[in-house]
Each structure stands twice: as structure tokens, then as C-alpha cells.
Amino acid sequence: MKNQAAKIFFIVMLCIVIISGTVAVIKDGGKDKPSKVTESTTLAEESTTQEAKPAVSVNFLSVGDNLIHDGIYEQANRRAGGNGYDFSLCYENIAEKVSAADVATINQETIIAKSYQPSGYPLFNSPHEVGDEIVKVGFDVIAMANNHMIDKGAKGLAEAIEYWDSQPVTRTGAYKNNDDLYKVEYIESNGMKIGLVGVTQYTNGLSLPADSELKIIYSADEDVIKTKIENAKKECDMVLVNVHWGNEYQTTPTDDQRNLAKKMANWGADVIIGHHPHVIQPVEFITRDDGTKVLVAFSLGNFISQQNTPARVVGGMLTYTVTKNYDTNTLEISNVVFNPTVTHYVRGVDDVRVYLLSQYNDTLAAKQASRLSQSNFSVSYINDFVSGIIDPQFLNK
Numbered sequence: 001m002k003n004q005a006a007k008i009f010f011i012v013m014l015c016i017v018i019i020s021g022t023v024a025v026i027k028d029g030g031k032d033k034p035s036k037v038t039e040s041t042t043l044a045e046e047s048t049t050q051e052a053k054p055a056v057s058v059n060f061l062s063v064g065d066n067l068i069h070d071g072i073y074e075q076a077n078r079r080a081g082g083n084g085y086d087f088s089l090c091y092e093n094i095a096e097k098v099s100a101a102d103v104a105t106i107n108q109e110t111i112i113a114k115s116y117q118p119s120g121y122p123l124f125n126s127p128h129e130v131g132d133e134i135v136k137v138g139f140d141v142i143a144m145a146n147n148h149m150i151d152k153g154a155k156g157l158a159e160a161i162e163y164w165d166s167q168p169v170t171r172t173g174a175y176k177n178n179d180d181l182y183k184v185e186y187i188e189s190n191g192m193k194i195g196l197v198g199v200t201q202y203t204n205g206l207s208l209p210a211d212s213e214l215k216i217i218y219s220a221d222e223d224v225i226k227t228k229i230e231n232a233k234k235e236c237d238m239v240l241v242n243v244h245w246g247n248e249y250q251t252t253p254t255d256d257q258r259n260l261a262k263k264m265a266n267w268g269a270d271v272i273i274g275h276h277p278h279v280i281q282p283v284e285f286i287t288r289d290d291g292t293k294v295l296v297a298f299s300l301g302n303f304i305s306q307q308n309t310p311a312r313v314v315g316g317m318l319t320y321t322v323t324k325n326y327d328t329n330t331l332e333i334s335n336v337v338f339n340p341t342v343t344h345y346v347r348g349v350d351d352v353r354v355y356l357l358s359q360y361n362d363t364l365a366a367k368q369a370s371r372l373s374q375s376n377f378s379v380s381y382i383n384d385f386v387s388g389i390i391d392p393q394f395l396n397k
């Protein structure tokens with residue numbers, strides 16, 4: 001018995017030595033501090049250490065208008081043998097790059113309303129198979145705010161919202177009702193909470209009926225935009241705005257675009273992705289009043305379409321990294337690259353699809369030159385066009 005008691009005493013003492021040793025190791029390993037540290041200070045430091053979150057980075061990818069003209073879904077229907085639609089050819093060249101991004105965003109220019117027949121310009125409706133393909137390719141955020149969102153009225157928009165809500169993506173820019181409008185929209189990636197807001201300048205002269213509960217944020221609704229951005233900023237690590245604005249076919253942003261970009265930046269937007277002009281416009285870092293930087297792509301042009309000028313077949317796939325530093329509560333936007341894309345389509349051939357310019361070549365360009373009425377349409381023509389608009393710092397050499 002005496003031996004047993006001695007043994008227990010020895011074990012207890014050993015434990016105390018080990019525990020205090022461990023504490024010492026934590027102290028020494030945790031911080032380079034004097035060895036005389038009171039217990040309360042140590043605990044405070046340890047709890048601070050536990051709360052501190054390591055910096056997180058998210059790799060984004062954004063594209064412009066997924067504009068499904070009738071010819072695009074007619075081709076997809078023929079590829080499916082007349083039964084359903086096969087859009088895989090349209091996006092297969094860029095699928096790998098899209099799926100590699102942590103968060104990929106797209107403006108779905110045409111609604112997907114199941115109870116209506118597919119239709120082209122001017123009142124679009126697209127088969128759900130194109131949405132299914134966009135999801136399969138890896139897009140995560142679907143911007144619905146654009147001038148075609150009420151092409152099939154309130155019913156069509158409600159069906160489009162329902163369709164996207166049934167998919168593993170996050171919609172932005174179309175809202176079921178007032179509660180939905182003011183709910184903070186966000187997507188999470190790598191532990192970063194990314195607030196979303198979707199705005200459009202126009203709906204082609206169409207408007208929702210007065211008794212509709214659906215909500216749209218117009219660029220003129222600055223109070224709503226401000227509230228949305230500020231609320232998202234409070235709850236999220238960053239705010240990404242999709243905005244459908246500007247003048248069609250103009251490669252220069254309007255004063256209205258610039259003014260709204262500056263306001264949204266000061267309200268708390270960190271990244272502003274623009275679309276609608278069907279041609280590309282500059283990418284810029286603009287400066288908030290407090291000196292911090294906001295990334296703005298004024299227009300990423302068409303992602304896919306059957307439009308028929310050289311400028312309208314060139315789009316932009318913007319890739320960028322956002323890093324949140326939780327210690328300093330700051331964001332850093334880096335690795336901003338404008339990857340030019342080309343919609344390739346030869347008249348009479350069922351081949352409409354998107355290429356990265358890096359995948360495109362002069363043989364392909366020559367094939368669609370006659371359709372575009374541009375006999376010298378070529379890779380160098382596209383490079384010259386892009387470098388006339390996009391700052392070289394955002395172009396891969």
C-alpha cells in the first residue's frame with residue numbers, strides 16, 4: 001500500500017511537470033515574450049491566437065453575356081438529334097478554366113422560363129439545357145439583372161428564378177419579393193463569405209405589373225443599391241456587384257457608369273463586374289475616397305452570341321484573386337488577368353462555340369471572316385483590338 005501511494009504521488013508529480021512543461025512550450029512557441037508572463041495574460045493571448053483567422057484567398061473568374069440567339073439553340077437541338085438540346089460544344093473549350101476557379105460568375109442574358117417556347121431576339125427565352133450546361137461547366141453565380149429579364153413578363157421571370165434556385169448555383173439580381181430583395185445574398189468559398197448584388201440599368205422599356213411581388217434593382221435605385229451593398233459589407237468579407245449598364249457597342253464607359261462605379265465603391269463594393277454593351281470596355285482599379293482600391297470591369301462583352309461584327313465576337317474572361325487578411329481586416333485584389341475570348345461561328349455550320357484567344361488561330365478566324373465582313377479578321381487583329389481597350393497590365397503577354 002505504501003508503495004502504491006508513493007507511485008500515485010510520483011505519477012501526479014510527473015503529470016504536473018509535463019503539464020507545466022507543455023504550457024511553457026505553448027508560451028515560448030506562441031509568442032516571443034519575456035518568460036515572466038502572468039497566467040491571465042497567457043490565457044488572453046491564447047484566446048486571441050485562437051480567434052485570429054489565417055488570411056484566405058479566393059480565385060474568381062467572370063464573363064459577360066451568355067446571349068442565346070435562336071441559331072444557338074437550334075444548333076444544340078440538331079446536335080441532340082432533334083430531341084432536346086446539347087449545348088456542350090458551345091462551352092467545352094473553356095470548361096476546364098471555368099471549373100478551375102473557386103467562384104465563376106456569368107451574366108445569363110436570356111431567361112429560362114420552362115412554360116414558354118424557346119425564342120430568339122428580341123424577346124428571348126432559352127431552353128433549360130443551356131442553364132444545365134452552364135452549371136455543369138462550373139459557373140457558381142448567375143447574374144439575372146439585365147435588359148432581357150422580363151422578356152416573358154413577370155411569369156417568365158418567376159420561372160427563371162425558380163429554375164436557378166433548383167440548381168446548385170447562387171442567383172443575383174432578380175428577387176422573389178421584398179424580403180428576398182433585402183436578404184443578404186452571398187456565396188461562400190474557402191471560408192470567405194462573398195456578398196452579391198445584381199443591378200440593371202434597363203429592362204427594354206418593359207416593367208413588372210404593379211401587383212407583382214417580384215423585385216428588380218435598377219441603376220437609378222441608388223438608395224436600394226446603397227442599402228444592399230452596405231448590408232452585404234456588414235455580414236460578408238467582400239462584396240461583388242454585377243451590373244448591366246452602359247451603351248451598346250461602345251467600348252468606352254459612359255459618365256453614368258463611372259459615377260455609379262465610384263458610388264458603389266464608396267458604399268463598399270470591392271469588385272464590380274459590368275456587362276451589356278456587347279463589346280468589351282476597360283478594366284480598372286478605381287480609388288475609394290479612403291484611398292483603397294476597387295476592381296471594375298466596365299464590360300466583359302459577349303461570352304457567346306450570334307452577333308456579327310468583329311468587336312461583338314470578342315469577349316473577356318476576367319480572372320482575379322481576392323485575399324482577405326483577417327488580422328488587418330483588409331482585402332487585396334491580385335493576379336487580375338483579362339483573358340480574351342472569341343465566339344466562333346461559321347455560317348451554315350453547327351459550330352458556334354467559345355474559344356479562349358490563346359486557343360484560337362488564323363485558320364479559324366479566316367473561316368468566320370466573311371460572316372463578320374472583316375477580311376483581315378485574325379489573331380493579330382483581335383490582339384490589336386483588345387490592346388486598344390484593355391490596359392497592358394491586365395493582359396497576359
Ligand SMILES: [Zn+2]
Pocket residue numbers: 065109146147148244275276277
Ligand atoms: Zn444586355
